[in-house]
Amino acid sequence: MSRPTRVTIDLAALRRNASTLRLQAGSRKVMAVVKADAYGHGAVDCAQTLSPLVDAFAVAFTEEALTLRSAGIDTPILVLQGPHTLEDLSVMSAASLWPALSSHHHLDWLSQKRCEFEQVWIKCDTGMHRLGFMPEEMPAIQARLSQLGVTETVLMSHFADAESSQSALTAKQLDRWRAVNEAGHGHNNQGSFSNSAATVGNIGPAETWVRLGYSLYGGSLIDAAHLSPLKPVMQFESRIASIRSIAAGESVGYGGRWVAERPTRIATIPVGYADGYPRSARNGTPLGSASGHIPLIGTVSMDMITADITDQASLNVGDRIVLWGSNPSVDTIARHCSTIGYELCTRITERVPRQFNPIGSDVD
Numbered sequence: 282m283s284r285p286t287r288v289t290i291d292l293a294a295l296r297r298n299a300s301t302l303r304l305q306a307g308s309r310k311v312m313a314v315v316k317a318d319a320y321g322h323g324a325v326d327c328a329q330t331l332s333p334l335v336d337a338f339a340v341a342f343t344e345e346a347l348t349l350r351s352a353g354i355d356t357p358i359l360v361l362q363g364p365h366t367l368e369d370l371s372v373m374s375a376a377s378l379w380p381a382l383s384s385h386h387h388l389d390w391l392s393q394k395r396c397e398f399e400q401v402w403i404k405c406d407t408g409m410h411r412l413g414f415m416p417e418e419m420p421a422i423q424a425r426l427s428q429l430g431v432t433e434t435v436l437m438s439h440f441a442d443a444e445s446s447q448s449a450l451t452a453k454q455l456d457r458w459r460a461v462n463e464a465g466h467g468h469n470n471q472g473s474f475s476n477s478a479a480t481v482g483n484i485g486p487a488e489t490w491v492r493l494g495y496s497l498y499g500g501s502l503i504d505a506a507h508l509s510p511l512k513p514v515m516q517f518e519s520r521i522a523s524i525r526s527i528a529a530g531e532s533v534g535y536g537g538r539w540v541a542e543r544p545t546r547i548a549t550i551p552v553g554y555a556d557g558y559p560r561s562a563r564n565g566t567p568l569g570s571a572s573g574h575i576p577l578i579g580t581v582s583m584d585m586i587t588a589d590i591t592d593q594a595s596l597n598v599g600d601r602i603v604l605w606g607s608n609p610s611v612d613t614i615a616r617h618c619s620t621i622g623y624e625l626c627t628r629i630t631e632r633v634p635r636q637f638n639p640i641g642s643d644v645d
């Protein structure tokens with residue numbers, strides 16, 4: 282590539298994170314969530330790295346699972362959105378996927394097709410209110426599944442606010458979960474509630490499975506990154522392409538929205554919103570350099586960003602700039618853009634080359 286902008290995926294860090302999280306999960310089985318191309322990290326490479334360390338994968342929809350199957354991954358795969366059509370349910374069965382069933386029409390399709398599934402997950406809506414059967418429906422659902430001859434089932438639900446400690450919504454969801462389980466509708470007592478924040482924050486109920494996505498990739502919605510043993514898997518970086526000096530009073534970038542208050546040295550870096558660096562990044566968003574953090578200034582362009590390097594006299598054309606990864610973290614950048622790291626990782630575009638650091642590069 283002519284341009285020095287790239288993403289590096291550290292598969293050794295991914296493997297270490299999986300081992301750390303496995304310990305945290307204790308006796309619970311670990312399902313690695315690799316939807317959305319493993320949160321932008323490359324689903325096939327990540328799944329190949331993770332398959333010896335996890336018990337199953339989860340994806341959003343069938344095609345994402347079929348990509349993994351075509352790459353030779355035969356670990357169980359849960360399809361979180363469940364079937365979108367009757368035909369989709371047949372495809373899932375043929376590919377030995379596990380469907381997450383969350384609506385009466387899913388059960389109708391199951392009765393029409395009589396598809397074989399090794400395991401079926403049943404989603405209960407404890408408060409997220411996107412998908413799932415309501416808690417009070419669970420006895421009828423259980424009865425219908427038994428009629429259909431479905432025996433291997435896992436009851437699942439999803440936290441809406443696990444990252445906020447003391448969340449009233451989390452308390453409500455846990456109460457409803459407990460009530461469903463105590464009423465004996467927990468389907469052979471197999472259950473799965475915890476996502477990353479619930480697992481790392483240790484707020485999950487007794488359950489069979491945890492479903493881990495963002496934490497595997499080293500991210501955290503809980504603002505304690507400095508305490509986290511998890512390592513960022515994605516490093517998004519570029520190099521300084523050009524340097525100029527401007528006088529006080531001159532502006533930088535589209536709209537002239539940043540104006541120099543002193544004579545200023547500006548570095549231009551060849552990455553922009555067409556690569557997935559968010560246009561919403563505010564003045565002062567940190568960029569990593571060998572001389573420490575430097576502040577983003579001016580509006581993010583399609584292909585370029587600009588930074589104030591007045592106080593870093595040693596920085597030069599060709600020097601490496603970390604957009605996010607080891608330092609600053611993607612979660613730090615997300616806070617400067619009023620979003621979450623999940624969105625930043627999944628929005629890196631195809632024109633950014635992605636290279637994988639192999640597992641053998643693990644030096645710890």
Ligand SMILES: Cc1ncc(COP(=O)(O)O)c(C=O)c1O
Pocket residue numbers: 314361439475476477478492493494495496
């Ligand atoms: C149903 C479900 N379970 C688990 C996860 C994993 O969540 P996290 O990436 O926060 O661990 C997701 C992610 O959005 C999800 O939708």
